[in-house]
Each structure stands twice: as structure tokens, then as C-alpha cells.
Amino acid sequence: MNTQNTTVHIRLWHREFWLMSIANLLLSMAVTMLIPTLPLWMMQALHFSREEVGLIMGVFAVGLFLPGVFCSYLVQQRRRNLVFVWCVLLLGLSMVLPMLSLPFFNRPLVVGMWRLAQGAFFGLAQMVLTSTLIIDTCESHQRTEANHSATWFGRFALSLGPMAGLLLIALSRALCPLHLENGCESNLLFLNVAFISLVCCLVAVILVLMIHFPFRVPEDGVRLISLDRFFLTSGFPLFLNLILITVPIGMLMSMRVPANSYGMVMIGFLLALLAQRFVFRNAELKSEVVTGLILISTALIILLASRLSPLTTPLLGLGLGIVGTRFLLFFIKLSRHCQRGTSQSTFMLGWESGLALGVGLGYYCFADNVQLMLSIALSLVLLALAMYVVFTHQWFVTHKNR
Structure with missing residues (x-):
């Protein structure tokens, strides 16, 4: 049995799968790099209000959904x-x-449309990547492990992207001290971040082009507009529960924190991987989500008491890593035959749109009252926990298909 598992693992982690996973990491980093840096640029260089910044950051979530109905048609016909x-x-x-x-390009409406388009491009790219390309690079019996592993690369970007953006600004300021007005300095520093985001996108493209995907004859009768590979309507309760978890995390990302805080989140993610391997391997199904949400709630309680505690960010990373992985597997097990790709896109939408909405709410509603924001975030996490324990878990057990 051990030999068989080892063989499957070797077959999964082949060259093509590594290239796809790294492309996923770089694509996600290109976007998450902007989360802490783009608002600074808009406020200091463009002189936007916090309410305008909140709307622009939040509209990214709307863009994620816009091209989804065309995803199935595009991957079938192109x-x-x-x-x-x-x-x-x-x-x-x-x-x-x-x-x-x-x-x-200094008007809120124009920058908002720009951010909306970014959400659309990123959303469709992620749908194609997670619902089709990654699945195409592995055998049918490896697909759950492939989805699980590749999604972790995107999850690491939630830590690496913002940390890289903040470090790049700090490094640029240290190496090239600028004696300019604050707005001009912020503009030049953000351009470095934008350039590195561009580089991440180009490298991700090169990695995917290095993989040979066999040509498939376009299918007949494919509808232009479809929910296939876009949204799993039967999984809406899971989607809503996931949104209640990711929105508070996005709210926390609207806070101005040093780069090392995002690095500590990575430590939590690594602990989550170990916990899944050794702690929750034979645990009761409900325990993972409950434990993860309790860890996130504990981190928020500590933040309410003292924002200087070094425990908060590892706890957040640990809790979010555990919950994110379990919800991903829930979506997979909920889907029927040929709905795996749709389940992956639905999870991605719940994860990314919740983060974007949370960042937008953080800037729009709580710019001057961090304590209130933390209290609201804690309330949403506790609501997510109550919803999961009272309703979602039993609903999932009843409706799962795998």
C-alpha cells in the first residue's frame, strides 16, 4: 500500500504539474502584491479618499464573476x-x-474600471487554470490531490505577494532615496511593484507555454453562456459559509502592517500543512473547520486586546490554511461527475471575492476605527462557525456525491 501511494505521488509531481503550480503561484502573487500597495498609491499619489479606495478595491470582486458564464464556451471552442x-x-x-x-488615469471612475477589468482577467485565468488545465495534466485518480496541492501554491501567494510588495517598496526607498513630494515618491515606488507584477504574469505565461496540451476538437452545441466551469449552484450554502470566513480576513488585510507580519502568516500555513498530515488525518470530519475557525477567532480576540502580539498572524495562517483546504475538499465531494471544474471555480470565487470585499469594506467603513473593524470581523467569524456547526456540516453530509 505504501509503495502504491509513493508511486502516485511521483507521477503527480511531474514536470508539467510543477510548471502549472508555479504559474498559479506567480499569477496569484501578481494580484496579491497589489493589496497593500495599491491603496497607498491611490491615497498618496492620486489623493483618493478612503471611501473611493474602498470601492475600487472592492470592485475587484465584481470583476471576478463577470467572465465566468463564458468560461465553458471558451475552453471548449478555443x-x-x-x-x-x-x-x-x-x-x-x-x-x-x-x-x-x-x-x-487619476479619476476614481477610470481607476475603478481598471480594477474591475483586472478582476475579470484574473478570474477567468484562474477558472481556466483550476477547472481545466491542472486537471488536464494528471490522471483521473490523482485529480483531488492535484487540486489540493495546486491550490496551496495559490494560498501561499496570500502571504508571499503582499510581503513581496511591501519589501519591494522598502528596498526601493532604501536604495534610491527620493527627495520628492510624498505623492511623487509614492507614484515612483508603486511603479516598481507594478513592474514586478507584470514580470510575474509574463513568467507564468512562459511556464504554461512550455507545457504541451493536446489539441481537442471543438464540441458541437456548446452554449455561449453557461454555469459549467463557473458556479456550482448546488454548493451555494458552502459558498456563503466560505464568504463569511474570507471577508473578515480581507478586512484584516486593509490594516497597515509590516512585511514580516505576512511572513508570519506563511509560518501558520506551513503548520496547517503539518496539522492536516499528522493531527487531522483520522479526525472526525467536522473537527477541521471548527478548529480552524476557533483559531481565527482566537487571533482576532488577541488583536482586540493587543495588536503587538506575535501570535496573531501565525494563528490566522494556521486557521485559514486548515479551513481553506477542508472547504476545497467539500466542494469537490459535493460535485457530481464532470462538475469537478465547476466546484474548483466556485471555491476560487468564494475565496478571492471574499478577500476583495473584505479589503474594500476595511477601507470604506473602518478606516478610522480599527477596533470596530476587528469586532465586526470577529462577529462574522463566529457567525460562520455557528452556521457551519448548526447547518452547513449536516447539509454537506446529506448532499455530498463522492
Whole structure:
């Protein structure tokens, strides 16, 4: 039995799967790098209000959903790897716009449309990647492990991306001290971040182009608009429960914190991987989500008492890593035959849109009252815990298909 598991593991982690996973990491980093840096640029260089910044950061969540109904048609009628490539190239091209000093690119409506387009490009790229390309690179019996492993690469970007963005600004300021007005300095420093985001997109494209995907004859009768590979309507309770968890995390990401705080989140993620391997391997199914939400709640309680505690960020990473992995597997087990890709896209939408909405709410509603924001975040996590214990878990056990 051990020999068989080892063989499967070797077969899964082949060259193509590594390239896809690293491409997922770089694509996610290109977007998460902007979460702590883009608001600073908008407030200091463009002089937007916090309410305007909140709306612009939140509209990214709307963009994620816009192209979803066309996902199935595109991957059935076009070469699916090229659909991904064009989406990522357009996302990378959008990173260039702040560098061009366009005269109209200082208006909230224009920047909001730019952020909406970024959400659309990123959302479609992620749907194609997680619902199709990653599944295409592995055997049918490896797909759950492949989805689990590849999603972890994207989850690491939630720590690595913001940390890289903040470190890049700090390094640029240290190496090239600027004696300019605050707005001009912020503009130049953000351009470095935008350039690195562009590089991440281009490298992700190169990695995917290095993989050979066999040509598939386009299917007949494919509808232009479809929920296939987009949204699993039967999983809406899971989706709602996931949103209640990721929105508070996004709210926390609207706080100004040092780069090492995001690095400590990575420690929590690594502990979550160990916990899944050794602690929850034979545990009762409900225990993972309950434990993860209790850890997140504990971190928020500590933050309410003292924002200087070094325990909060590892606890957040540990709790979020445990909960995120379990919800991903819930979506997979809930899906019927040929719905695996749809379940992956639904999980991605719940995860990414919740984070974006949380960041937007943090800037729009709680800019001057962090204590209130932390209290609301804690209330949402406790609500998510109550919903899971009272309703979602039993509902999932009743409706799962795998």
C-alpha cells in the first residue's frame, strides 16, 4: 500500500504539474502584491479618499464573476491553454497603465474600471487554470490531490505577494532615496511593484507555454453562456459559509502592517500543512473547520486586546490554511461527475471575492476605527462557525456525491 501511494505521488509531481503550480503561484502573487500597495498609491499619489479606495478595491470582486458564464464556451471552442495565456497577458498589460502617466488615469471612475477589468482577467485565468488545465495534466485518480496541492501554491501567494510588495517598496526607498513630494515618491515606488507584477504574469505565461496540451476538437452545441466551469449552484450554502470566513480576513488585510507580519502568516500555513498530515488525518470530519475557525477567532480576540502580539498572524495562517483546504475538499465531494471544474471555480470565487470585499469594506467603513473593524470581523467569524456547526456540516453530509 505504501509503495502504491509513493508511486502516485511521483507521477503527480511531474514536470508539467510543477510548471502549472508555479504559474498559479506567480499569477496569484501578481494580484496579491497589489493589496497593500495599491491603496497607498491611490491615497498618496492620486489623493483618493478612503471611501473611493474602498470601492475600487472592492470592485475587484465584481470583476471576478463577470467572465465566468463564458468560461465553458471558451475552453471548449478555443485552445484552453491559449485562453489562459491571453487572460494573463491582458492582466499583465493592465499593470503597465500606471506607468504611462495617462492624463485620465487619476479619476476614481477610470481607476475603478481598471480594477474591475483586472478582476475579470484574473478570474477567468484562474477558472481556466483550476477547472481545466491542472486537471488536464494528471490522471483521473490523482485529480483531488492535484487540486489540493495546486491550490496551496495559490494560498501561499496570500502571504508571499503582499510581503513581496511591501519589501519591494522598502528596498526601493532604501536604495534610491527620493527627495520628492510624498505623492511623487509614492507614484515612483508603486511603479516598481507594478513592474514586478507584470514580470510575474509574463513568467507564468512562459511556464504554461512550455507545457504541451493536446489539441481537442471543438464540441458541437456548446452554449455561449453557461454555469459549467463557473458556479456550482448546488454548493451555494458552502459558498456563503466560505464568504463569511474570507471577508473578515480581507478586512484584516486593509490594516497597515509590516512585511514580516505576512511572513508570519506563511509560518501558520506551513503548520496547517503539518496539522492536516499528522493531527487531522483520522479526525472526525467536522473537527477541521471548527478548529480552524476557533483559531481565527482566537487571533482576532488577541488583536482586540493587543495588536503587538506575535501570535496573531501565525494563528490566522494556521486557521485559514486548515479551513481553506477542508472547504476545497467539500466542494469537490459535493460535485457530481464532470462538475469537478465547476466546484474548483466556485471555491476560487468564494475565496478571492471574499478577500476583495473584505479589503474594500476595511477601507470604506473602518478606516478610522480599527477596533470596530476587528469586532465586526470577529462577529462574522463566529457567525460562520455557528452556521457551519448548526447547518452547513449536516447539509454537506446529506448532499455530498463522492
